[in-house]
Amino acid sequence: MTKRKPVVAANWKMNGDRRLVDDLMNTFQGSAIFQQVEVVLSTPATLLDYSQQQRQNACPEIVLAAQNMSHLDSGAHTGELSAQxxxxxxxxxxxxxxxxxRHVYGESSKLTAKKFVQAKxxxxxxxxxxxxxxxxxxxxxxxxxxxxxIEAVINLAGKDCFEGALVAYEPVWAIGTGxxxxxEIAQEAHKFIRGMIAAMCAETADSVRILYGGSVKPENAQALFSQPDIDGGLIGGAALKPEQFxxxxQAAVGQ
Known part of the structure; x- marks a missing residue:
């Protein structure tokens, strides 16, 4: 089995400001954590340009991620933002x-698959x-x-679609609930997802990183990340506190 580099991704959702961007960059600047963990920051869209400037100055190792995007290239789509x-x-x-x-704004798996393809x-x-x-x-x-x-994406993008992509398992009942x-439950789901991908391409299944999201905190991160098919986390509330993040x-290093 290949050694998959763990990922810890911050999803600020509709929270944060420039001061919080600065605090996070200051916390991570010069850290050796980047040698062992891929650190991802996802701010509201209005902070992405500022985050890009600050990471170039302080933490170029941080990966910058968008929280959502349109499945379309351009056009008369007020309020939408494209991949480009x-x-x-x-x-x-x-x-x-x-x-x-999906569950608040009613986006379907078919629409999600279109966004997945558009991103790639x-x-x-x-x-x-x-x-x-x-x-x-x-x-x-x-x-x-x-x-x-998962099948919605495979049907649209093909059996090798997860090459160069990631999956995040987020049980809705665990997100933001504490x-x-x-x-064990998280590992069972991750193993199932990896098995679905393996049925199409064993090599991709071995390398694809699958993250867990849902009330991850410093107190439970190590137990979750130590599971064989969990390759890190998609972090919400705790990501708004740089020291906790x-x-x-650091908990992911033990994988």
Missing amino acids: MFKEVGCDWVYCGHSER EAGLVPVLCVGETEEERQKGKAFSRLTSQ NPATP MSIC
């Missing part, structure tokens, strides 16, 4: 299908976010839900 626009301000990655986009074509690294609701898990439909979300999935990154 994100690339222009320095983004390297983009999240596709975050649970809030534009040269951005897509992070496909998948996960089930509490009701789906209680009814024993967690794996079927994951299957439908009740994360247990390491650094502690989570």
